[in-house]
Amino acid sequence: MTKVSMRVNGKAVTAEVEGRTLLVEALRGPLGLTGTHVGCDTSQCGACVVHVDGKAVKACTMFAAEAEGAEVTTIEGMANADGSLGVIQQAFQDHHGLQCGFCTPGMVMSAAALLKDNPKPSEAEIRHYLEGNICRCTGYHNIVKAIQAASGQDVAIAAE
Amino acid sequence: MPKDSGIGASPKRREDVRFLTGDGRYTDDINVAGQAYVHFLRSDVAHARIAGIDTSQAEGMPGVVRIFTGADFEAVGGIPCGWQITDRHGEVMQEPKHPVLAHGKVRHVGDPICAVVADTLAQARDAAEAIVLDLEELPAVIDMKEAVKDGATKVHDDLTGNLCYDWGFVEENRDAVDEAIKSAAHVTTLELVNNRLIANPMEPRVAVGQWEKGTGDYTLYTTSQNPHVIRLLMGAFVLGIPEHKLRVVAPDVGGGFGTKIFHYAEEAFCTFAAKECRRPVKWTSSRSEAFMSDAHGRDHVTKIELALDAENNFTAVRTETYANMGAYLSTFAPSVPTWLHGTLMAGNYRTPLIYVNVKAVFTNTVPVDAYRGAGRPEATFQLERVIDKAARELGVDPIELRRQNFITEFPYATPVAVEYDTGDYHATMDKLIEIADVAGFEARAEESRARGKLRGFGVNSYIEACGIAPSNLVGQLGARAGLYESATVRVNATGGLVVMTGSHSHGQGHETSFPQVVADMIGIPDDMIEIVHGDTANTPMGMGTYGSRSLAVGGSAIVRATEKIIAKAKKIAAHIMEASDQDIELKDGKFTVAGTDKELAWGDVTLAAYVPHNYPLAEMEPGLEETAFYDPNNFTYPSGAYACEVEVDPETGKVTIERFAAADDFGNVVNPMIVEGQVHGGIAQGVGQALLENCAYDENGQLISASYMDYAMPRADDLPMFTVDHSCQTPCTHNPLGVKGCGEAGAIASPPTVVNAVCDALQRAGKNVTHIDMPLSPARVWAAMQGAEPTMGAAQPAAGSAGSAEGRSLHGQG
Secondary structure (H helix, E strand, O other): OEEEEEEEOOEEEEEEEOOOOEHHHHHHOOOOOOOOOOOOOOOOOOOOEEEEOOEEEEOOOOEHHHHOOOEEEOHHHOOOOOOOOOHHHHHHHHOOOOOOOOOHHHHHHHHHHHHHHOOOOOHHHHHHHHHHOOOOOOOOHHHHHHHHHHOOOOOOOOOO | OOOOOOOOOOOOOOOHHHHHOOOOOEHHHOOOOOOEEEEEEEOOOOOEEEEEEEOHHHHOOOOEEEEEEHHHHOOOOOOOOOEOOEOOOOOEOOOOOOOOOOOOEEOOOOOEEEEEEEOOHHHHHHHHHOOEEEEEEOOOOOOHHHHOOOOOOOOOOOOOOOEEEEEEEOHHHHHHHHHHHHOOOEEEEEEEEEOOEEOOOOOOOEEEEEEOOOOOOEEEEEOOOOHHHHHHHHHHHHHOOOHHHEEEEOOEOOOOOOOOOOOOHHHHHHHHHHHHHOOOEEEEOOHHHHHHHOOEEOOEEEEEEEEEOOOOOEEEEEEEEEEEEEOOOOOOHHHOOOOOOHHHOOOOEOOOEEEEEEEEEEOOOOOEOOOOOOOHHHHHHHHHHHHHHHHHHHOOOHHHHHHHHEOOOOOEEOOOOOEEOOOOHHHHHHHHHHHOOHHHHHHHHHHHHHOOOEEEEEEEEEEOOEOOOOHHHHHHOOEOOOOOEEEEEEEOOOOOEEEEEOOOOOOOOHHHHHHHHHHHHHOOOHHHEEEEOOEOOOOOOOOOOOOOOHHHHHHHHHHHHHHHHHHHHHHHHHHHOOOOHHHEEEEOOEEEEOOOOOEEEHHHHHHHHHOOOOOOOOOOOOOOEEEEEEOOOOOEOOEEEEEEEEEEOOOOOOEEEEEEEEEEEOEOOOOHHHHHHHHHHHHHHHHHHHHHOOOOEOOOOOEOOOOOOOOOOOOHHHOOOOEEEOOOOOOOOOOOOOEOOOOOHHHHHHHHHHHHHHHHHHHHOOOOOOOOOOOOOHHHHHHHHHHOOOOOOOOOOOOOOOOOOOOOOOOOOO
């Protein structure tokens, strides 16, 4: 077991991990942040996307030990300081961009990374960017709309 | 103006807040103090005799608590099947034992052999690697038609063969159908495969078993669509635990799509092992395990014949289907190709004579059971494909051929034993033609041609039977369960309500939509109502969520319980206001006395119910809590019409969906936003089946699509924006909400729409391709184009490369 220290959602944390422990396992286990989900074992589904030093990373693709000293943001760190939903989260609710909610944390984290690099993405750019995030419930229609809305583009509210 | 609350409004989903902030509580998020972890050592071959299991080295490994094998489960029952089919000769189906851990033989890749319980998951996995198995491999039974031949290797040595049942429906019509086909002016025949699929909810299955030494009580946390059903099946048939000593909790569940209906061996294992080990035991499926242990879907091989008279009226339908059961009978498996499929073969059409034959077959593959639509997609696909083919053969417009044969008078009793209460198939077709902009197709096709692409238009109609179902009817058909739904409505003293429902929400948004119904009935805000579901300890016995039944059956139970609440509340109000309860009206949360200015707030009455100082105690008990069990008297029949435009790249065979439109009739709609979301998701799964998804086994029974690298899930850039409409509404006549169910429509109606569109694109380009088996991968479409003759009567193209089973029983197909 080795000790790994990082900052998660702005807080300094430390965990005891094995060399083989994945970042997602450390987040969900010793660090108690179960919002980041595991949907596959081949790094395809994107349910575990978090931000490491500002970049979107599938937390199943790196060892916890590799995050030593890193700044990690998870879905638990995406709400506003007053606890209200952040812009992207709010857009997902407004546009019914989630159903079962399991892929949602990864979707929100990917969407945040996309909008950081591309503040006004087209529908095609959003769809292309989300290639690494699988959703089985929504058919992506409302996820695309939510991300367009979060970027300030004009989108009709769901079912009006 | 859209409403902002109650029935017909689209309030934002309250459950979203926790899902969007990481505060959802899924089963894998539950950790019980002292829990151990189990790892299952699964068969990596399809069929073998277990000659030896040597666990001696593994038992001494660090952290190992105990290693279980099939021998440890000899005293407990097998995993039960919930539906018994009687075949066309009056014989009941063959029903093999399904042990919790394989005993004697393994029968599919993924069949669990040993279960290693250890302090950590990593230790359990490490120890499993040290187990030495001696498996004597046997020939794998993969091809269904080979499986039922004399002398075929048997999946179960104690059965007479691999045929589970040979079902005929309606058997008395068989000769008349044969005669009608013989004497028809035209018969269109189509042989097709409904490809095997894997449901793939994004949350893999999880089970946490717990046993309390002090009380002898068991708790199972599990990823289930129906916790009461699991409690009954596992308690009564597998482990012998009375229901009052067993609590089953299905908390937030990350999608189900059918595959989380069934009772699985891992649930029974964790519950059993918790007592044996005196520790809670947790199992979290990896995605790889999910591929080889979650029940699969579809996998039918079918020949359908459609007979028409000289005026193009449908006169008869005859189908013969081989349905793969896999190695064991999953919970509802036998019902899917029979009662959920045969009864839908009339579709939207006035076909007077129908005969359906289904041979269910055991193979060395993962068990197959209900997946979104369950039987109805298989029925719709055959019918809507053969109608399209008939239209081409006859040179008539596929929409007009459908319209000519539409059922237009309701109620309509089909020749396959169901009665449609309402519908308007012309209305949904009219709406579809409008929203799909059919008039603009030619211009778009020209634009595609200019870019070197082949554009095609596909259309279909569908009907489904939802809201399963009258219990006395399904009992006659072989169900070993009732199919009612339950609700308890508890009104608190201060006026808020808790609605405890037997339905389960795993993405459908019940926590938002169910309160809309109750709020409307009482006239109070939605947020005064809380929904409780998913825990057998605090909900009445319910059958759960599947078959688009939650609102039609579960919602109706809520209506009935709320009606009882209102009736009692009116009596209390009448007492307080010194009036007759016949004169009391409840509107906008206020009780009034007709013809007077007396009024009483909802909260005054609820308080009186629990502080009964001024209360008719001689006539009524205090309190305001009511339960209702709603048992429907018919299925509901959602219907609609779908259209799709595709582009085919003639160089590569790649198909892209350019436009997709759906006009559905779901009867009344409670939350339009949620309904549209359900349709979107169904369309994506239907397009996935048509273009991408294929669960493939090789000829040795090896599962070769066992990860997301090999099984093509629809991604965001595989799909367009969808145009959906639910404004055609013919309310259901027999449930109090007039609702029909919307969860499966997209998955049912989309596959034939897509295949019809691709065939249309190729036909327009002069390629006489009349069918391609799903998924319509670039390789298959390209091969079909190359093999097609530019004249009528071309042979069907081969679905796949020679020598490969491509996922099922393709020998003899075509």
